[in-house]
Amino acid sequence: MTEDTSPPKVAQKxxxxxxxxxxxxxxxxxxxxxxxxxxxxxxxxxxxxxATVTRYSCARCGTNWDYENDKANLKAGWSVVGRARN
Structure with a gap:
């Protein structure tokens, strides 16, 4: 049996x-x-x-985002944190 070496699929995308x-x-x-x-x-x-973290929600698809404003961390910024429940 061979190992599956394909990258995992990201459902969020x-x-x-x-x-x-x-x-x-x-x-x-x-x-x-x-x-x-x-x-x-x-x-x-x-x-x-x-650092200041601000929550945003997309009016179109309902995705929740956090924006982290941390001047000491260039890789802060946007991150998906889930979806709004309808």
Whole structure:
């Protein structure tokens, strides 16, 4: 029997609308897209300092995003955190 060496499929990619799929993740200062609706912000402790994390939700596909603004981490930025329940 041979091992399956194909990369694992990412289910999230297929559920994102075209605009969400175009968002560059894990890069601070990367733009979002116009259909992201801003939610609450919260401070989070990161290696002895505070970073601001803001929740966004896509009005088109319902994907929830967090944007982490941490000036000490260039790879903060956008990350998918789930989908809104309808």
């Amino acid at each position: 297929s559920t994102l609308c075209e605009s969400c799929a175009g968002v560059q993740q894990n890069w601070r200062k990367a733009p979002g897209h116009p259909e992201l609706v801003q939610g609450d912000s919260r401070p989070e402790k990161r290696r002895g300092h505070l």
